[in-house]
Amino acid sequence: MSWGLHSFLLGCHILFAAVWVGGVLFIGWGVYxxxxxxxxxxxxxxLHALMKWSHWPLTAAGSGVIFTGFLLGTVLGPIREWESLWRSDYGQIWLFSLIVGLAVLAWGALVGYRQAMKVLSDDSLWRxxxxxxTRPLMKAMRSIILxxxxxxxxxxxxxxxxLLF
Structure with a gap:
């Protein structure tokens, strides 16, 4: 039972990651x-409509990656106690991945999205x-890209x- 559940969650983890990463990169490198x-x-x-529409689905996919990764490492994985985080290579990589994942999700959902919406809502730049x-708009768009x-x-x-797992 747990092997089947593990495989299912791993599949969900990979699917959520493909949607999150692929969606963000496609908007940045394909659509823009x-x-x-x-x-x-x-x-x-x-761009305003696209950002507004894609924000919540991509944030949900990122949250899905983090949640399934948490379950794969703990409930269905080797991390059963706090010491596992510090004393095993897996635990250290897992914890660092969790921290990076949370930081990337927060950055995109809170900082990047707000910066983009601020520029996209500034009608004076676009007029x-x-x-x-075009110089002020180009400068503002470069700030979003950065x-x-x-x-x-x-x-x-x-x-x-x-790749280290």
Whole structure:
């Protein structure tokens, strides 16, 4: 029974991770470069709607990754007591993965999303870009890219940690 449950949770863990990481990276590396070819007013409308719509599903997928990872390491895994976290390689990697996962989720959901919505809601930036002065908008969009790139770095760290298991 526990082996079947373990396999099911591992499958869910991988699926949630694919949705979370894939969704964030697809928006950043797939959608955004194409949207940049649109006129600024359409960019603002599209990106605002996309961010608003995708925020909760991607946050839920990230939460699913963390929750299933927690269960896989504890209830269905080798971590049965606090000492396992400090005295085993698995426990140390698992704890570090949990901390990084929580930090990446919080960063994306609280910092990155808010930064993006702040820029996407600033109508003056978009009006200036529509009238030909794109520099302030480009600077604001670079700030989003910089903030969101830390989420991508966190994903790379998490993938490297998973390869250690």
């Amino acid at each position: 470069p194409v949207v940049k070819k649109m006129p600024p007013s359409r960019q603002q409308t599209f 200036r870009a529509e009238s030909g002065d 903030v969101e790139s830390l989420e991508a770095v966190g994903f790379i760290v998490l993938i490297c940690l998973m």
